[in-house]
Amino acid sequence: MQNPLISIAMCTYNGGKYLKDQLDSIIKQTYKNIEIIICDDGSTDNTIDIIKEYSKKHTYIKLFQNEVNLGFVKNFEKSISLCHGDYIALADQDDIWKEKKLEQFILNINDNLLIYSDAIIMDGDGTISNKELIRPKGNLVKGKCNKAFLFTNCVSGNTLMFKKELLKYILPIPETITYHDIWIAFVASSYGTITYTEEALTYYRRYAEQITSTREKNYKSLRDRFNTKKDSNIKSVKDAIDNILVFKTINILDNEIKEIMEISLKHLTTFKNSYFNNKLFRILKKYKDEVFAIKKENKRMKYVRRISYGLKAHIMSFFTI
Known part of the structure; x- marks a missing residue:
């Protein structure tokens, strides 16, 4: 044409x-x-x-x-x-x-x-x-x-x-x-x-109208900052779960991405009560250049660790800053 x-x-x-x-x-x-x-x-x-x-x-x-x-x-x-x-x-x-x-x-x-x-x-x-x-x-x-x-x-x-x-x-x-x-x-x-x-x-x-107080980082107090980051983490995990569950419905996915999704879902669904998922860490590290291709190369391991952490680990890291 x-x-x-x-x-x-x-x-x-x-x-x-x-x-x-x-x-x-x-x-x-x-x-x-x-x-x-x-x-x-x-x-x-x-x-x-x-x-x-x-x-x-x-x-x-x-x-x-x-x-x-x-x-x-x-x-x-x-x-x-x-x-x-x-x-x-x-x-x-x-x-x-x-x-x-x-x-x-x-x-x-x-x-x-x-x-x-x-x-x-x-x-x-x-x-x-x-x-x-x-x-x-x-x-x-x-x-x-x-x-x-x-x-x-x-x-x-x-x-x-x-x-x-x-x-x-x-x-x-x-x-x-x-x-x-x-x-x-x-x-x-x-x-x-x-x-x-x-x-x-x-x-x-x-x-x-599009710029939220979170983006501007106008926290009212340390507690407000903590709660905002905690809520943000929980929402990000919920969004990731929703997306991956939908992605799984596609019937032509290869075994590599299926394995990543299964391990990710097991971790994300227990996110609130966990510290760190070593199995997820290993598989994300293995495929980091594909899974985190959108991130700069020198930042990819940072995101491997971030996704592998549970909420308890995120809370601990906040108080050790």
Whole structure:
């Protein structure tokens, strides 16, 4: 196909403040054979008016309004399911795309099931920084690399595009998965291979409403800091359990990753009452360059130890700092 259709699956919810910037950046893409499928999840601001205004000028913009709020993961599932393209790209309502994003994706996806890029951080006013979302603190990964998504993720939903043949494997998106993008990345790198572009092709908008007190580390007291870190550890473990249980349902996984998942689950389900799991430590150490490929090489053993610790060990380490 010389000029395949690319569908852009977008979800909106009270996004009127930044939506025009995002729609303009998609409309200005150098690659022109596109459709934009927008599923709105019950906006009460001017989001619907903006979309209707744009759809009058650009007939390839299609609006679907949910009767009930689905939440962002299931809303993306709906938007994806309504796409007709040979390729499907995901779009958040408040980012901005570089003009050649889709062109670069089409040129570089080749035989891979999915392609993605890093993103450049900008603030709520649209001021663009020189910081990327993943690099330089982490790595992007490619190939048949599903082990890299067991505990972490570098494939942000707003930066990816995949081939329509992936739909039969990713839909429906499991109810218990933490985020749709880690599910899509894991599945794509299990059934085939993924790749990325060296150039970051999305401007990712980070604004005050997204920044939590935890990220800013505004602890009220030592006890507050302790409880916040404890709760964060417990939540991370719950998310990891939920993800791995879903990942296990894929029937083409090799024996290596199956073993890692089984040992990980045994440790994580007893996390609150354990200190250290030596069996998990040994297997993570053996496969550290695959499991923690997203982390910098000199940091991987740190994460091997961190995952192998139980909550009691994390508590002890806090008081020995």
